[in-house]
Amino acid sequence: MDTTFKHTSVETSTGPVASEPTTLGTDLEQEVGETVGDAFVDDPRMKARNVDVFYADKQAIHNVSLDIGRNEVLSMIGPSGCGKSTFLRSINRMNDTIDICKVTGSITLDGEDIYDRSMDVVSLRARVGMVFQKPNPFPKSIYDNIAYGPRIHGLVERRAELDEVVETSLRKAGLWEEVKDRLDQPATGLSGGQQQRLCIARTIAISPEVILMDEPCSALDPIATARIEELIAELSENYTIAIVTHSMQQAARVSDRTAYFHLGKLIEVGATDKIFTSPDHKLTEDYITGRFG
Numbered sequence: 001m002d003t004t005f006k007h008t009s010v011e012t013s014t015g016p017v018a019s020e021p022t023t024l025g026t027d028l029e030q031e032v033g034e035t036v037g038d039a040f041v042d043d044p045r046m047k048a049r050n051v052d053v054f055y056a057d058k059q060a061i062h063n064v065s066l067d068i069g070r071n072e073v074l075s076m077i078g079p080s081g082c083g084k085s086t087f088l089r090s091i092n093r094m095n096d097t098i099d100i101c102k103v104t105g106s107i108t109l110d111g112e113d114i115y116d117r118s119m120d121v122v123s124l125r126a127r128v129g130m131v132f133q134k135p136n137p138f139p140k141s142i143y144d145n146i147a148y149g150p151r152i153h154g155l156v157e158r159r160a161e162l163d164e165v166v167e168t169s170l171r172k173a174g175l176w177e178e179v180k181d182r183l184d185q186p187a188t189g190l191s192g193g194q195q196q197r198l199c200i201a202r203t204i205a206i207s208p209e210v211i212l213m214d215e216p217c218s219a220l221d222p223i224a225t226a227r228i229e230e231l232i233a234e235l236s237e238n239y240t241i242a243i244v245t246h247s248m249q250q251a252a253r254v255s256d257r258t259a260y261f262h263l264g265k266l267i268e269v270g271a272t273d274k275i276f277t278s279p280d281h282k283l284t285e286d287y288i289t290g291r292f293g
């Protein structure tokens with residue numbers, strides 16, 4: 001994707017913390033209102049409507065409504081503490097694992113309410129897979145890391161089928177050539193970039209519809225990062241992808257649409273090149289030009 005955006009100073013997660021609105025000044029605070037831009041798309045895979053998320057009494061997400069389109073890559077950006085991970089986790093109910101966390105509003109996957117009592121959370125997380133900031137391979141062999149999901153979800157019956165799923169998933173994640181001769185060795189012996197591609201392969205192995213990624217490259221060097229970015233581009237042909245990133249260059253490179261969060265609110269969403277070249281909201285502009293965050 002071509003963009004004239006050249007800003008380089010906001011590559012860090014050490015910016016002001018969102019729970020300190022005083023750093024904004026009164027004028028800017030007044031500008032935080034409804035989301036501007038295109039929060040909705042014609043062909044949504046997932047729809048969030050009026051989502052609030054609380055940790056005990058503290059509200060971390062305020063009234064967010066946003067679609068994620070089929071076969072689109074959506075990136076989510078914003079200062080540290082603005083709620084990106086919280087919102088991402090609400091999309092596959094990972095927040096359920098945090099006792100004090102409560103989510104209200106509605107989130108649907110292909111029209112189905114993911115918070116409905118009839119929704120099976122294990123199968124939801126297979127349909128909406130997640131890749132984390134720090135690669136987290138299981139303490140098992142490379143083969144078993146990939147085979148684990150298809151086995152527990154009963155997706156394959158025979159060993160030959162499982163072998164095929166393992167190979168296909170590793171190929172799609174661009175890791176097969178590097179590991180095909182050491183499939184029985186521990187996954188923890190792989191490099192960080194290889195481990196992250198293994199985790200992506202593990203996610204793909206259970207044929208998700210949506211892949212969520214929370215800063216998947218923040219622990220990787222530029223070469224491993226470039227490999228993951230290529231992979232995101234390839235995967236976007238078949239999957240819906242939502243990625244949280246602190247690198248605006250990365251958001252500009254990999255995503256079709258970009259959502260800018262600020263203090264738990266979704267400030268602006270739009271085509272990535274528009275967000276990075278001519279955003280409509282002053283807060284978005286301040287962030288992308290490095291005046292805030």
Ligand SMILES: Nc1ncnc2c1ncn2[C@@H]1O[C@H](COP(=O)(O)OP(=O)(O)OP(=O)(O)O)[C@@H](O)[C@H]1O
Pocket residue numbers: 013018019055060078079080081082083084085086087098
């Ligand atoms: N498990 C938790 N318990 C209590 N508060 C939490 C928890 N996780 C996040 N928060 C709070 O919710 C707010 C949003 O946090 P979140 O981690 O979603 O931000 P983020 O945008 O992902 O930040 P970063 O860029 O640093 O990863 C913050 O104020 C944070 O302190």
Ligand SMILES: [Mg+2]
Pocket residue numbers: 084085086214
């Ligand atoms: Mg986060």
